[in-house]
Amino acid sequence: MKKITLALGTWMVLAGSAQAGPACEYLRNYVALQPQTGDELQMQDQDGACLVQNGQWSAGFSSMLLAFDELVLRDEGLASLSERQVIPDSMDLQVGGIYVLTGRLPGQDYVMRLQAKPMDFTFKYKWDSALAQLHLEQIRLRSQYLREVRAQAQFGIKSAAGRALGADDLEQAELKSLNLYLDNQNLIQSMVMPALVMNMSMYEDPRPGIEKALLAARTSVQLMPDSVADRDSRDALLAFIAQLPAPQGRLSLNMTMDPPWPAARLESGLSVDQVRKLMSGMKVQARFNTGQEIPSVYVWLRDRLRHALRLFGPRKAGDDVSY
Structure with missing residues (x-):
């Protein structure tokens, strides 16, 4: 940051x-x-x-x-x-x-x-x-x-x-909103993780520290109330964290902060109570796409074909094809 x-x-x-x-x-x-x-x-x-x-x-x-x-x-x-x-x-x-x-x-x-x-x-x-x-x-x-x-x-x-x-x-500066899109094929493992490891001692195994940070991230997401993030958003964040430190999907994250987050205080560190206060006014919407979902274009085309078949296909008496 x-x-x-x-x-x-x-x-x-x-x-x-x-x-x-x-x-x-x-x-x-x-x-x-x-x-x-x-x-x-x-x-x-x-x-x-x-x-x-x-x-x-x-x-x-x-x-x-x-x-x-x-x-x-x-x-x-x-x-x-x-x-x-x-x-x-x-x-x-x-x-x-x-x-x-x-x-x-x-x-x-x-x-x-x-x-x-x-x-x-x-x-x-x-x-x-x-x-x-x-x-x-x-x-x-x-x-x-x-x-x-x-x-x-x-x-x-x-x-x-x-x-x-x-x-x-x-x-x-106080952060009021953030929209993030991360198509993270190779990005985190090629740039973010090496930068983090370089800040550690080269004689130190970084895996315990990384696992501890991931555990803290999972716990914080699981404890988010519905007023902060709905279930779909929490599931998306947990799916993303589960793939770290080498995720293969695409993360879309929208956040609003009320009260805003002061950048200087975030860098200097916050107490537990201060973090809890900031989190209480946060709204999060997240989606994590692993590439297995049906493309929206396919869904649109499928629905139009079904509609056409209903219009021009054989119909029984009393069928209603109007929309």
């Missing part, structure tokens, strides 16, 4: 570091993008956006480089950025063909590029100062190998009501 928050904050603060001007001017002057080959970055204005091709970016928290085939940043939210504004009111970013390189070892980079399974990333948000609402309209990571994870969220930031967002305001 903390790493995700830092990553989102990085993009938002980077966007706010520009004094003024459209997306290309901002990228050229305030983001350390580099060409993958040659001396000049391929950058051009195109239909109200900035298009960058075959670039790479140093994430700062890693020695590796994030290379990409194409980056598109819309001018909206950047063209009207004031000199004193830290974070723009909106951002629309799309990056295609992302893969990782060392940036130092040409031979290894050549092999990594050959073996790469590129990812696509989308990040879009809008700040409503009048309502003090930050709308994370879409964040999505997708690839053929890792499949897809996408989320939408709504945050309240009362401290920034009526003005532009500042970097410190993000610490006061």
